[in-house]
Amino acid sequence: MLDVAGHVLSFSFYEGLVFGFVAIGVYLTFRVLGFPDLTVDGSFALGAAVAAVLIASGVNPFLATLAALGAGLCAGLATSLLNTKLRIPALLAGILVMVSLYSVNLRVMGGANVSLLRQATIFTLTSQFLGLETRIAYQLVVAGVLAAIVFFILNWFLRTEIGLAVRATGDNEQMVRGFGVNTDMTTILGVSISNGLVALGGAAVAQGQKFADVGMGIGMIVMGLASVIIGEALFRPKGVARLLLAVLGGTFIYRLVISVALRLGMAPGDLKLVTAALVIIALAVPYLQKRIRREWLPPATRW
């Protein structure tokens, strides 16, 4: 029994880290930039596809993972260019790129999926290097190190002059322009970084499960949102560092709840419905609370 609990916990911890990249990406667009970016579903699978195909063709897994990050950056670049340069609404720009990426991913993989069985991955390479035998142990180490790197870079970047301008853009774009910042550039930067992180998550997940599939990105955006909302609600973070940690923590809790639910007999196919319901409840509760208190509420945004 304890064994099972320990396994569920450590596996959720691992998943909290690799899917945490996705959640941080979603956090960057939805919360920091106020840019509802739906590219995520496509860029997650893109990261997985690029990493898997490169690894299968003999490229070093670490390089392949880096390439996946680059591919994600490009996906975010496409979405943000559609929005800033062609003035296509953010929501639609994201959907357009997400749909396009479905075709792109099929082309990249030359089919619907790529297997990584018997291929070296960032996980197996590290296990050989460190001499770790237990799968969950070396997966945790690799995911942990990756997450730490991402955390430190983002925690630094978001507090730099450029990073601050990115954050302020989501807050008050007019003011930011008034202080001489090209807000098209800060938007492009933010959305690109976000999708780079999402693709990094895709690359890590694909290597962890030893295959990439064209459909593996479906629902990632909702999962990311659920994680962000849980993190914010549970930890009520202030400041850049705590926010990032809260998002990672939220992802961990989300994966833990899902793992437990699956163990208790929830059909895996119901996962996305349950996640969506979770997000709906989380978004609706504050509204309903205010309604009960008869507070004034703005009409729903339609982006």
Add this chain to the structure above:
Amino acid sequence: MSENKSLLKLRRITKVFSKGTIDEVRALDKINLDVSPEDYVAIIGSNGAGKTTLLNVIAGVFPPENGGKIIVYHKEISGLSEYRRAHYVGRVYQDPHAGTAAKISIEENMAMALLRGQRRGLRVATNKDRRELFRAALSPLGLGLENRLNALVGTLSGGQRQALALVMATLSKPALLLLDEHVATLDPRTAQIVLDLTEMLVQREKMTTIMVTHNMEVALRHGNRLIMMHKGRIVVDMNQAQKADLTINDLIVAFERASGEEFVDDKVLLRPSNVVGTSDL
């Protein structure tokens, strides 16, 4: 007011909204204006006179119609986009929420303002020296903001935010300060505090300032020059000596005379209260 000494020169600035439709509005009509260095110009006028549009054109929110020229320091900026003009132009808006960012801290807002028009790099935006500078800039407000640098701006009151916006707009000393009815939404007491603060900052930094206001008393008491706009034109322009002994009543008379003259033709056809549109053009 010799022309080549001017800090800001506007030449034939016209702005037409909804061009070519029945809703066409000529918000600015061939405006020429010279503002000398260290001038503090108060602009009054009724709704729709073009005051805010004038500030928007100067700030680069939208371009003037073809042929209009905006010159700051002998440099034509008419073609520059808004963010490229930030180096020259600081602005405080009517809405206290517009000039500050709610979800970042006071010091981060100040850091955004400090780097006005400069290249932003990969240094951490706030550091010890900058915090010192921010405290020194905030303490004259007497609001205690200098001790709350880490507070989120969203937790401040409207008056505090507007005072902060004013400090932010002037922090890196742009050539030109634009105040767009910046006390209009504040309660009378807070409005007075922000106005006094404006006076202090403008005097201390010797900043060239254009202040748009609805309030004639404010326009009379502040600034060394008073401009009245009506239907996209400057109809009254008084220097310090001319406005010195002016009362609000004089101003109303001047306004009626100026706008009345404008509408001489219309009056023949329409009752004055029905005068709308731009038929005098």
